[in-house]
Amino acid sequence: MMRLSLKQMENKTMEQPAELKFSEHYKRMWPYVKPYWFRALLGILICIPVGALDSVVALALKPYMDDVLVAKNEGSPIYIPLLIIAFTTMQGGLNYLATYLNTWVGTKINQDLKRALFKKLLALPASFYDKHDSGFVIQRFVSDADVSCTGLLDNLKIFISRFFSSLSLVCVLIYNSWQLSIIAIVVLFCALLPLATIRRRIKMTVLKGVVEGSKILTNYNETYAGSKTIKSYNLQQRIYDKFDNTMRTIFKLSIKMVQKTAWMTPMLHVIVSFGIAGVIGYGSYLIVNGQISSGNFVSFITALVLLYTPIKGIGKNFNAVQVSFLAIERVVEILDMKPSIADRPNAKDLKKIGKNIVFENVWFEYNEGTPVLKNINMEVKSGTTVALVGNSGGGKTTVVNLLPRFYDVVKGAIKIDGTDIRDLTLSSLRDKIAVVFQDNFLFSGTIRDNILLGKENATDAEIHNALKMAYLDDFVAGLENGIDTDIGERGALLSGGQRQRLAIARAFIKNAPIVILDEATSALDNKAEAVVQKAIDNLMQDRTVFVIAHRLSTIQNADKIVVINDGEIIEEGKHDALLKIENGAYKALYNAQFKNKEKKAS
Numbered sequence: 001m002m003r004l005s006l007k008q009m010e011n012k013t014m015e016q017p018a019e020l021k022f023s024e025h026y027k028r029m030w031p032y033v034k035p036y037w038f039r040a041l042l043g044i045l046i047c048i049p050v051g052a053l054d055s056v057v058a059l060a061l062k063p064y065m066d067d068v069l070v071a072k073n074e075g076s077p078i079y080i081p082l083l084i085i086a087f088t089t090m091q092g093g094l095n096y097l098a099t100y101l102n103t104w105v106g107t108k109i110n111q112d113l114k115r116a117l118f119k120k121l122l123a124l125p126a127s128f129y130d131k132h133d134s135g136f137v138i139q140r141f142v143s144d145a146d147v148s149c150t151g152l153l154d155n156l157k158i159f160i161s162r163f164f165s166s167l168s169l170v171c172v173l174i175y176n177s178w179q180l181s182i183i184a185i186v187v188l189f190c191a192l193l194p195l196a197t198i199r200r201r202i203k204m205t206v207l208k209g210v211v212e213g214s215k216i217l218t219n220y221n222e223t224y225a226g227s228k229t230i231k232s233y234n235l236q237q238r239i240y241d242k243f244d245n246t247m248r249t250i251f252k253l254s255i256k257m258v259q260k261t262a263w264m265t266p267m268l269h270v271i272v273s274f275g276i277a278g279v280i281g282y283g284s285y286l287i288v289n290g291q292i293s294s295g296n297f298v299s300f301i302t303a304l305v306l307l308y309t310p311i312k313g314i315g316k317n318f319n320a321v322q323v324s325f326l327a328i329e330r331v332v333e334i335l336d337m338k339p340s341i342a343d344r345p346n347a348k349d350l351k352k353i354g355k356n357i358v359f360e361n362v363w364f365e366y367n368e369g370t371p372v373l374k375n376i377n378m379e380v381k382s383g384t385t386v387a388l389v390g391n392s393g394g395g396k397t398t399v400v401n402l403l404p405r406f407y408d409v410v411k412g413a414i415k416i417d418g419t420d421i422r423d424l425t426l427s428s429l430r431d432k433i434a435v436v437f438q439d440n441f442l443f444s445g446t447i448r449d450n451i452l453l454g455k456e457n458a459t460d461a462e463i464h465n466a467l468k469m470a471y472l473d474d475f476v477a478g479l480e481n482g483i484d485t486d487i488g489e490r491g492a493l494l495s496g497g498q499r500q501r502l503a504i505a506r507a508f509i510k511n512a513p514i515v516i517l518d519e520a521t522s523a524l525d526n527k528a529e530a531v532v533q534k535a536i537d538n539l540m541q542d543r544t545v546f547v548i549a550h551r552l553s554t555i556q557n558a559d560k561i562v563v564i565n566d567g568e569i570i571e572e573g574k575h576d577a578l579l580k581i582e583n584g585a586y587k588a589l590y591n592a593q594f595k596n597k598e599k600k601a602s
Helices: 006-014 022-052 055-070 076-123 126-131 134-176 178-225 227-232 236-261 264-288 294-312 314-335 396-402 426-431 447-451 460-469 473-477 496-510 526-540 575-579 585-601
Strands: 356-367 370-381 385-389 411-416 433-436 514-518 544-548 560-565 568-573
Touching (some): 076 134, 076 314, 178 227, 178 236, 178 314, 370 544, 396 544, 447 496, 560 575, 560 585
Parallel strands (some): 514 544
């Protein structure tokens, strides 16, 4: 399957109908905040005095300056240093409490959001995984959740404390001199004005950074999973070059982000310097003319410096908040995705399979306008075995992937006992199907863990029987930890045949009435295939079986053999009958394999 290119990702983003407003962010995130709203509110409210207490020092300087330095009165201001210590201690304690609450709430929201995203990931159809690589999934389902929650709450704390710090300091400015306050506030607004353009400037750069960042994660995942292939083909340099190119692109995007945002901090420094210079110049005039006292002026300058200092660095925090909002947009986009394959309203449970499974005029396509299956008509009676054969890429695997609704048909229908499978609940449908793939996925853990995936509450007797039927019992008995032996990630500590037999044991213990065998022995050598085939024969007993087989010798006893070439059924019948068709497709496949065996034998 083709994956989304960077350009497609950009177009997809640009095609979105409207940019989410803050109110929409709030509305979509509220269900995740609601359980912790009290602590979240408390954490925000605590930030108010944390910020407001910044004005205490500036306010205290007026009486200190006027009474001590000007009036030389030693007695009156003794309380001022003690008050400063007391208020600063209180501010520090509140700051710690606010940090603790914000971290607690942020982590809880982040984890709930990740749970929701993971649940969404589990519900998405196979087509989603076809189009997106592992790096994309990790970036969009993990990293964006971290940025949207943790980053936003951390910076929200800073913004609230600074807002109320600014508000209290502005009050100190006005208290000391309304004339100088006009200059200070006008300059403050001029400094904050450029922040309005940041979101528009950085949105596309952030999106490109997300895409490239996901490529890095994919590179690591592919290097881990394909380490043997990389070594056997001497691909180290090529894989490194691919990684290096991605890193260079990320570097360029980082520089572009600096170019678009880093000018703000020095620009704010310059704008603020005009405010301080204007206040000093006009303040000197007011002092000389007796309109304000020296204490007023010193208190004003102190409040002004305390006000402007965080403003000069607010650009970085504002950038981080915008990045968090953009991450929320991406998270909301994922949460709003509607799985294309889901239960219909009033879908009913599949209780049993009594008569047959019928494919009626089935058409299917992965990419619009390019049919993979064309007008497939096929009946499989309950309890029989049908084998699908044909040329590579002809659509055999696609046929069996439609039955458990990994994908849905484009036209036509698949019916079980006359009921369209789309009218059945997904859980009940898939509960009746066991699949053994060519390359079965085994989960990290023990042999027991992987078998119990087929039936969570299976007894030890059922597990032992499944091992016996899969011809794994002798192997397991020879292990030091037996069934509780760890098999490594993806079953790395097992051989190919052992992995296949463990997958068969997992399917056997599920005891599903429908079994799909997708080239379950094609990747094995003759010795391993012989053992696995015996296990498969046990699995097939008294079940409705779909077999995709490359080796035709394994399906000669099938009740029906269906030949699919280029998405169409061109022949069907029993082995002997198909061999009698002159110039038949099945006969050609069989003869080709038979001749190859003769050549190898000679």
